[in-house]
Amino acid sequence: MTELEKCREQIDVTDRQIVELFEKRMQLVQGIAEYKIRSGKAVFDAKREREKIASVSAMAHTGFNRRGVEELFEQLMSISRKRQYQLLTENGITLPMDYAQMDRLYFDNARVVFQGVEGAYSFEAMKTFFDDSIHPIHVPTWKEAMELVTNGEADFAVLPIENSTAGIVSDIYDLLLQYNNYIVGEQIIKIDHMLMALPGTSLEDIDVVYSHPQGLAQCKDFLSGYPQWKQRNVLNTAMAAEKVAREGLRNQAAIASRSAAEYFGLEILKGDGLSKEKNSTRFIIVSHNRCFVRNAQKISICFGLPHAAGTLYSMLSNIIFNGLNMLKIESRPIPEKPFTYRFFIDFEGNLNSPSVRNALRGIEAEASEFRLLGNY
Incomplete structure (x- = not known):
C-alpha cells in the first residue's frame, strides 16, 4: 500500500466517524426542537450561535483551521435550524400566512389599471389576462397605478417587471416595497416593436425617434445603424405613437406595437428585425388583497x-x-x-x-x- 493509499484509508475512517457524530448531533437537535415546541422558544438564536462558533473555532490550532471550523459550524448550525423548522411544521406549528386561498381570481366587472394608453403593451397584457367584462383605467405612471390599487380605486394593476432582452424593470421592484400590494398573477407578452411615423414618411425624413427607454434599449442594434437620429424617452411606447400622431411632424418616428400604429393611424416603416428575436415582457398582476389561487x-x-x-x-x-x-x-x-x-x-x-x-x-x-x- 502506498503512502497516498494509507492516507486515504485513514481519511475514510475519519469520515465515517464524522458522519456518526453528525447523526448523533442531529438526534440531539431533535431534542432541542421538542423543547422549543413545548416552550415556544424561537429556533434562531443569533447570540448563542455566535458564542458557540467562537468557542469551537478557538479549539483549532492554526489560523487556517480556525476559519475552517468557523465555516464548518456555520453550516452545522444552518442545517440544525432547517431540521428544527421541519419538526415544527410536522408538529402542526406553522407560520400564519394571512393569505386567502381561492379557486380562481374573480375579476368580473373589475377595475383594472395600466400605465400608458390604448395600444401599449401593458394594455395588450391586460386584454390577454382578463376578460371583456373589466373596466380599463389608464394612468401616466406606474406609481399612480399602484396608488389606485392601494386606495381601492382599482381592483388590479398590470405592471411590466422583466424583459427577456433588456432585463428587469427596476422601478417596479421598488414600487412593490413602497406599497402593500401583492402579486396575484402574471402574463407574458411577445414584444414586436415597429418603427412608425406619419403616412408618407420615409426613413430619410426622420431625425428623432421616441419610445420608452426599454423600447429603445431593445432596438439598440437597429438604432445603431442610424446614429444621426436623436433618441428621446417617453413614459410609454404607445404614448410615443400618440405623440407622433398628435404633433404631425414628418421628422418624428416612434417605436411601439403594431396595435399602437393601427390605433393612432401611423404607417409602419420597419417591423421585422427591429428588435431581437424572442423578445418578451413579463407583466405582473397586482392586487391589494392577500390571496392566491389553489394551483x-x-x-x-x-x-x-x-x-x-x-x-x-x-x-x-x-x-x-x-x-x-x-x-x-x-x-x-x-x-x-x-x-x-x-x-x-x-x-x-x-x-x-x-x-x-x-x-x-x-x-x-x-x-x-x-x-x-x-x-x-
Missing part, C-alpha cells in the same frame, strides 16, 4: 440580510434544503443604507406546501427584513 406555482419574496459573510448562502440554503427550485434572484440597493442591498427571489411552490412553509419560516426568522410579495 399557484410561483412565489416571490424580498428580504434584507445582516452585513456578514455567508448570510446570502445561508438564506438560499433554506430553499435548497427544502427541495425547491429557485427561478430568479435580483438585488436592489437600499437607499437609506448605502452599498447594502435587498434581494428579490422567485421560486416554485405553493403556500399550502409544507416545504414552502419551512423555507419561508427559515428565511423570515434569519432575515433582517422580509416580505412575501405573492403566490401566483
Whole structure:
C-alpha cells in the first residue's frame, strides 16, 4: 500500500466517524426542537450561535483551521435550524400566512389599471389576462397605478417587471416595497416593436425617434445603424405613437406595437428585425388583497440580510434544503443604507406546501427584513 493509499484509508475512517457524530448531533437537535415546541422558544438564536462558533473555532490550532471550523459550524448550525423548522411544521406549528386561498381570481366587472394608453403593451397584457367584462383605467405612471390599487380605486394593476432582452424593470421592484400590494398573477407578452411615423414618411425624413427607454434599449442594434437620429424617452411606447400622431411632424418616428400604429393611424416603416428575436415582457398582476389561487406555482419574496459573510448562502440554503427550485434572484440597493442591498427571489411552490412553509419560516426568522410579495 502506498503512502497516498494509507492516507486515504485513514481519511475514510475519519469520515465515517464524522458522519456518526453528525447523526448523533442531529438526534440531539431533535431534542432541542421538542423543547422549543413545548416552550415556544424561537429556533434562531443569533447570540448563542455566535458564542458557540467562537468557542469551537478557538479549539483549532492554526489560523487556517480556525476559519475552517468557523465555516464548518456555520453550516452545522444552518442545517440544525432547517431540521428544527421541519419538526415544527410536522408538529402542526406553522407560520400564519394571512393569505386567502381561492379557486380562481374573480375579476368580473373589475377595475383594472395600466400605465400608458390604448395600444401599449401593458394594455395588450391586460386584454390577454382578463376578460371583456373589466373596466380599463389608464394612468401616466406606474406609481399612480399602484396608488389606485392601494386606495381601492382599482381592483388590479398590470405592471411590466422583466424583459427577456433588456432585463428587469427596476422601478417596479421598488414600487412593490413602497406599497402593500401583492402579486396575484402574471402574463407574458411577445414584444414586436415597429418603427412608425406619419403616412408618407420615409426613413430619410426622420431625425428623432421616441419610445420608452426599454423600447429603445431593445432596438439598440437597429438604432445603431442610424446614429444621426436623436433618441428621446417617453413614459410609454404607445404614448410615443400618440405623440407622433398628435404633433404631425414628418421628422418624428416612434417605436411601439403594431396595435399602437393601427390605433393612432401611423404607417409602419420597419417591423421585422427591429428588435431581437424572442423578445418578451413579463407583466405582473397586482392586487391589494392577500390571496392566491389553489394551483399557484410561483412565489416571490424580498428580504434584507445582516452585513456578514455567508448570510446570502445561508438564506438560499433554506430553499435548497427544502427541495425547491429557485427561478430568479435580483438585488436592489437600499437607499437609506448605502452599498447594502435587498434581494428579490422567485421560486416554485405553493403556500399550502409544507416545504414552502419551512423555507419561508427559515428565511423570515434569519432575515433582517422580509416580505412575501405573492403566490401566483
